[in-house]
Amino acid sequence: AAAEKGGFATFMDKEIHDQPTAVADTLRGRVDENGRLRLDEGLIDEYVLKSIDKIIVVACGTASYAGLVARYAIEHWTRIPVEVDLAHEFRYRDPVVNIKTLVVAISQSGETMDTIMAVRHAQQQGATVIGIVNTQGSTIAREADAVLYTRAGPEIAVASTKAFLAQITASYLLGIFLAELRGNKFPDEIAALLSELDAMPAKIQRVLDTAEPIRVVARSMADEHTVLFLGRHVGFPVALEGALKLKELAYIHAEGFAAGELKHGPIALVEQDKPVFVIVPSPHGPESLHAKVLSNVQEVRARGARTLVIAVEGDEEAARHADEIFYVPDAPVLMTPLLSVIPLQIFAHELASAKGFDVDQPRNLAKSVTVE
Numbered sequence: 001a002a003a004e005k006g007g008f009a010t011f012m013d014k015e016i017h018d019q020p021t022a023v024a025d026t027l028r029g030r031v032d033e034n035g036r037l038r039l040d041e042g043l044i045d046e047y048v049l050k051s052i053d054k055i056i057v058v059a060c061g062t063a064s065y066a067g068l069v070a071r072y073a074i075e076h077w078t079r080i081p082v083e084v085d086l087a088h089e090f091r092y093r094d095p096v097v098n099i100k101t102l103v104v105a106i107s108q109s110g111e112t113m114d115t116i117m118a119v120r121h122a123q124q125q126g127a128t129v130i131g132i133v134n135t136q137g138s139t140i141a142r143e144a145d146a147v148l149y150t151r152a153g154p155e156i157a158v159a160s161t162k163a164f165l166a167q168i169t170a171s172y173l174l175g176i177f178l179a180e181l182r183g184n185k186f187p188d189e190i191a192a193l194l195s196e197l198d199a200m201p202a203k204i205q206r207v208l209d210t211a212e213p214i215r216v217v218a219r220s221m222a223d224e225h226t227v228l229f230l231g232r233h234v235g236f237p238v239a240l241e242g243a244l245k246l247k248e249l250a251y252i253h254a255e256g257f258a259a260g261e262l263k264h265g266p267i268a269l270v271e272q273d274k275p276v277f278v279i280v281p282s283p284h285g286p287e288s289l290h291a292k293v294l295s296n297v298q299e300v301r302a303r304g305a306r307t308l309v310i311a312v313e314g315d316e317e318a319a320r321h322a323d324e325i326f327y328v329p330d331a332p333v334l335m336t337p338l339l340s341v342i343p344l345q346i347f348a349h350e351l352a353s354a355k356g357f358d359v360d361q362p363r364n365l366a367k368s369v370t371v372e
């Protein structure tokens with residue numbers, strides 16, 4: 001088993017370190033000679049893809065957070081409205097789905113029954129389904145009209161890490177592809193996006209190479225009872241994922257919030273010394289977003305919180321408001337979740353390990369939930 005873990009103490013730690021490769025492999029060879037995205041399986045008539053007027057992402061757990069990231073990117077690049085549904089909520093809300101709907105089912109295992117049932121419901125309504133799936137030949141891969149495989153390799157740890165980054169990466173590819181196909185972007189803009197994506201694996205590696213400070217902080221926090229996570233725009237799903245990882249692995253109460261919601265409720269939870277992670281967006285992002293999130297940091301700090309801030313390298317203003325600062329490389333804003341989530345994965349892993357828990361097999365959880 002030690003060999004399978006590649007020298008790491010846990011599968012999860014190995015898989016965290018596999019992430020540069022998982023993203024690079026998911027990107028490799030994806031663009032054909034005509035500059036079009038190559039789907040791995042199935043074929044969707046280009047006419048259908050040109051005529052869709054809505055995208056609905058269906059997924060569960062961590063995959064649903066990849067879907068939330070996908071929404072920001074795909075909507076921005078394609079101008080197609082994107083919804084994200086938890087797969088088990090999808091059919092019960094009687095969603096508006098028809099032949100002009102593209103449903104994107106995201107699943108590591110391809111066997112999550114809730115997601116399979118959402119796929120079937122969508123197909124019954126006439127929708128086209130693309131699977132973003134990690135497991136070759138799985139049920140969702142077989143039943144979807146087309147598949148874009150994430151090439152993360154087998155994920156053994158129950159808590160998803162490298163599959164999550166690969167899902168986000170595949171979603172970007174899908175968004176870029178649709179933008180190209182539908183003429184939303186000029187060829188040079190498409191090429192620029194693809195080359196920015198190609199630069200991400202090296203940046204992910206850099207986050208891993210500079211992660212010691214978050215490990216040290218995590219080990220000192222084994223006695224915490226509650227940790228809050230705030231993020232805005234693409235930082236919001238990152239906050240949700242950071243909180244989920246901590247719940248799953250360390251059995252600590254953790255909540256992720258949209259930073260803009262802070263004043264509408266969550267700020268009531270802030271008290272002296274309570275740890276609050278804040279994912280601060282790049283100063284180069286959408287206008288005034290950076291300033292607004294930094295003012296959230298100040299608001300919680302003024303109430304005694306201990307602020308743990310994730311910011312992009314060079315953001316010295318963020319450091320001034322942080323009790324602890326963790327830097328990640330700068331990147332196009334929509335792509336930053338591939339970087340900013342990594343310190344949170346490592347935090348949950350280290351804190352749970354410090355508590356002596358089995359991070360690869362947390363209590364009560366299954367890698368793949370094959371019942372509804």
Ligand code: G6P
Binds near residue numbers: 108111112115367
């Ligand atoms: C389970 C796992 C989660 C995973 C979710 C969706 O709940 O414990 O880690 O995110 O299922 O799994 P899928 O295989 O569909 O991505």
